[in-house]
Amino acid sequence: MKNYREDIDKLFEYYDKYLQGKDKALRLTLITFLSRGHLLIEDVPGLGKTTLALAIAKSMGLSFGRIQCTNDLLPTDITGLSIFNKDKRSFEFRKGPIFNNIVLVDEINRATPKTQSALLESMGEKQVTVEGRTYNLPKPFFVIATQNPSEQHGTFPLPESQLDRFLMKISIGYPSRKRELEILKGGSSRGEINKSEPVLSSESVLNLINFIKNNVKVDDKIYEYLLEIANITRESSEFLIGLSTRAMLSILNAAKVSAFVNNRTYVIPEDISNYCRYTVSHRVIFRRQLPEDEKTDMLKSLLDSIRLPV
Incomplete structure (x- = not known):
């Protein structure tokens, strides 16, 4: 039998290499991901939320998409829409950023309730319905949403039905003085992460998730x-x-x-x-x-x- 514990060790070794000082947040994020849940991060800007989400995707060879929420963001900006192809004389569905394995929804509470609701089906059912047609999302599928503490009671606060779809709500917090000094001297690790090779394949990740679920x-x-x-x-x-x-x-x-x-x-x-x-x-x-x-x-x-x- 495959030693799935080794897969966990490989992931933590990868994160230790590129994301020092975020041990707690990484552990909580990985547990949420392997639990087939979704994560809400409430923190001030500039503490590495995007880098964390990117590292999760890169470590497992998964696709990554980012949605920047604004008050004029439309549901179709998330899900995609049908566009008429003149050559084929028919409509073609163009997938939105939700059709990725790891999706970072930045400042989710800046989006209107109508746009927020576009995430409900995808987070709960792992599918999207557009113009009466249902499309399955890739597996695994994981949403990391962020909101700033100052926006907690902002223009469009998250309703209870949306909050209930997040398994965990966490914060990353400021790095230690030592780690922040290293960042100042060496810069962000995002470039290194982009160039890095995955330590697990998407198939291995799915097998790991199913093994934990069933054993x-x-x-x-x-x-x-x-x-x-x-x-x-x-x-x-x-x-x-x-x-x-x-x-x-x-x-x-x-x-x-x-x-x-x-x-x-x-x-x-x-x-x-x-x-x-x-x-x-x-x-x-x-x-x-x-x-x-x-x-x-x-x-x-x-x-x-x-x-x-x-």
């Missing part, structure tokens, strides 16, 4: 633990809306990947609880407006009240 075991006690987390968000007076069933399924997928990345073929409670600040806070609605740190503390307090399965 990492989940005990009944883990299912009960996840149900307890969902119930506490649904029943606590601190929340207006709790976790959806879709959220629970994606959190479970992330737990499987976390287990495998940590050299296990079985899920433990920490594979769920260690990531709750990234998988839960954006998918529930609190009764009160709270800073992100207070949301995290509240979630941690609620999780601590749940008895861990033995």
